[in-house]
Amino acid sequence: MDEAMERSIFDQEMAIQEITRGYKLVTRLHSILPTGEPQRELIGTLFGEVLQALSTALSILKSSNKSIESSDEQIITETGSASFSDQGSNESSEEVKSAPTTGCGKRGRQERLRTMNPWTKVTYAPHDDGHQWRKYGQKNIQKSKLSRSYYRCTYKGEGCQATKHIQQKDCGDPPLFLVTYYEKHTCESNASPMIISPQITQYPLLQQVQPNLFSFESNANIVSNKEGTMPYSSLKTSTAQKDTELGRDGLQNISINQKSMKSVANSEECLEAMPNTRIEDISASVCMSPSWEVMSMNYWTMTGSFGYDAIDSFSSF
DNA sequence: ATCATTTGACCTGC
DNA sequence: GCAGGTCAAATGAT
Structure with a gap:
């Protein structure tokens, strides 16, 4: 995915967030309308039209967002149905270099990260992806000023080399996270992902397509x-x-x-x-x-x- | 007691 | 020397 397309998806997600927020605010505003208001019926109709307009806008944005995502499987957002069947088969979003000396000592590990093909996923929250992860580190990343968390599969002891990094992309509401996966799971913890998180539940319109x-x-x-x-x-x-x-x-x-x-x-x-x-x-x-x-x-x-x-x-x- | 998380230190590549 | 990735002891949670 090129940078322009990623930005386009990001902008659409931000638009969805804002419209969703507007929807909730209008709903809230309507709920506190005094009952004795003589023009309540008219106001109610207008509220209804505003909500319908917001809802339609959301639908358009979301379908548009989905079509962009389907044209590029590199970035999978929570609003789409994520498929893990192609894990590791995508082109890397990071630079791929040769000399793949994998898995011997710290040097091998770091080299492995650069040479393997990671796959990334943008999410509204660090969600449960069906696998069990164990956090093994956290670093403040210089470029983004936001921390990055490092996770490895709980079943590393059984030979599963899967790892992932979760990097917060922004401080929005809800914030966006970039999850980067390395290596396929070889363990037996391949539960189907049931994705819902505390953060995303605050945005029910965004989860209408949740599995x-x-x-x-x-x-x-x-x-x-x-x-x-x-x-x-x-x-x-x-x-x-x-x-x-x-x-x-x-x-x-x-x-x-x-x-x-x-x-x-x-x-x-x-x-x-x-x-x-x-x-x-x-x-x-x-x-x-x-x-x-x-x-x-x-x-x-x-x-x-x-x-x-x-x-x-x-x-x- | 066991397991997960935190966090400072260490290592590697650039 | 710096940034990023990992280790492992300390700490916390169950």
Whole structure:
């Protein structure tokens, strides 16, 4: 990917961020509108049109962003569906040099990093990519003035040479990170990535295309993901302890979570922000992280022009 | 007790 | 000499 294209993607992502922020602000503004306002209906209609315009702009930006990404697999953003099948096969974004003396002593290691083909990924947050990593260093990088973290596969002892560096690209909200992967995983920790992070959950519109997004409605008993029913394997967690907590019956646990969500939807904060909304009119979506430490939910009213999203993180269920 | 993270020191390439 | 990458002891979390 050339620099202009990368900048173009970056600019579009920033635009998406800003429009999303505007969407939330307008929604918030509408929610605090006094009920006795004589022109409330007109104001409400105008709010609806503003939100629709923002939503349309977001859709256009996102589809445009996706087409750029698909033309160049070097940079994969969180808003796209990342494929790891081509790991290590891409051209390097760094200079590739000859003399590949790999893996003997510190000299070999550093040389290996330069000679191998890394692949990069731009993300809104250092997310869980399905593998288990162990941090082994952090450095302040002179050029960017932001720190870079170094991770290696937890299963290095079993011969897995995979490493990655996470470099913060900016201080935006949410901040962008550049993740650079080196070497393929040879270990058995190849869980499918369930990508959702505390930071990105604050931007529900950005995660509409996230994989593994479960959704259900408060007045329905159906639990499903985008592809239909949810296999327990997709709930794989990163630690054995959490697996035990989940038990064998993943669906049953989700059912419990549904109740939890309903109680959250009942919360004062939610209903306050969604005047004239019944619980039955709320649909919710849940995103789970494999670490099970973050569960985010967005719920939207189904009755009118105004969507409201609320985020809650649960440390446990 | 075990495992993960932090952080200063060390090493290598430029 | 500097910047970046890694090591490993110290520290913290579970």
